[in-house]
Amino acid sequence: MTTIRFLTALPPGSPGSVLGPAPDREESAEAYRAAGGYAGAADGPDELLHHLAASGLRGRGGAGFPAAVKLRAVGERGGLPVVVANGEEGEPGSVKDRWLLRARPHLVLDGLARAARITGAVRGYVYLSDPEAAARVRRALAEQQPHLPVQVVETPRTYVAGEESAAVRRINGGPALPTAKPPRPFEQGVAGAPTLVANVETLARIALTAARPDLRRRIARTTLVTLSGGSAAPVLTEVPYGVPLRTLAVAHGSADATGALMGGLFGGLVDARALGLALDPDALAAAGTALGCGAIHFLAPGTCPVATAALAVAHLAAESARQCGVCTAGTAAVGGALDALAAGTAGPDTLAHLHRWSQGLPGRGACGLLDAAAGTAGSLLRTFPGLVRSHLAAPCPACAGGPPPAAGRRLPAVAVPEVARAPLPGAPDAVTSGAAAGGSTPSPA
Ligand code: SF4
CATH class of the missing domain: 3.10.20.600 (Ubiquitin-like (UB roll))
Structure with a gap:
């Protein structure tokens, strides 16, 4: 089970924290308001945008693009913009976005509303695949309706469904698959309108910055x-x-x-x-x-990086949307070469091919999946050259004992921590969705 843990560097109750004081319990609207959330900001949208720019806040979906630049780009397009809280989390090793939506939906919705004010958006969406999170967001919207209409849009969970153009395509009624760019969503997104697609943690940090602009650097x-x-x-x-x-x-x-x-x-x-x-x-x-x-x-000691890279790329190949020929063929080729390397059956050209693919494939797909496959192979060659060479002669002991690679295999997914539901109005105690998250004692960091 995944545990939630406070580290000494950021103990429970730290001001400006996304984890908040009680991350194993869903926060109600009442509790969020009592802690200062949804407050009419002393600063207007222009001032908040200034604070976000000064803080250096970057998006938390993966690309790390400056949040203020993205907000400004949507606002400057004019028209009737749309804002999207992107909580679709396809990375098998990540749980933060689903935890956030389950535990602190009001923090995300507050951030979405503030992003709407900055951009002038007239409509909002929360885009996700986690049914438990969807139920809690819907309940949060019933508790506290933002100043703009907000709709929850669900999608099947895939690796590429969270890519911003895939989110727009799904909200527009299509499949959750990336599209060619340009146009990017800020130019032409939901129903053709300029659209901000922002990761839910980014929005949470926007809400925290609005409440505590004095802590903007720490929050960012x-x-x-x-x-x-x-x-x-x-x-x-x-x-x-x-x-x-x-x-x-x-x-x-x-x-x-x-x-x-x-x-x-x-x-x-x-x-x-x-x-x-x-x-x-x-x-x-x-x-x-x-x-x-x-x-x-x-x-862990005894884990072979060659086998890890092979499994990671196999996961990506299995999750490829197969829209771009170079991705369909490229991820399969990189994965096949890594499997051969792990098995000790790689031919003399395998390393040369992997070197060439790791440099030539990035940027050639409609989304970053192909880049990830090429980057994983490149990092293996760069970081573990001796181990890679030794695999040309024979598999290492860890790889030699493994089963033959299976088509379509995937990395195991990390489970979302349990978060007890907020008490229903008038109820004496929480209705839980399972055991409470453990490990709330700070650990050294
Ligand atoms: S790069 Fe791959 S995963 Fe991304 S859109 Fe193209 S085919 Fe799909």
């Missing part, structure tokens, strides 16, 4: 992360930028990690030396990896 430089891998239970936590990756490994129970798969499937593989890096988008990018959606999968 803090992030939710999902930690998994090895035999330790997955952990959802919130940390300030700058925390060493090794501290997160210890907090997860992976102190002996030999590396990690970073940023969901978008940051590639890093080795144990990289665990000395600070969790900071710029520091990670400079080191050739990425924070992405904040999902970090630690490699």
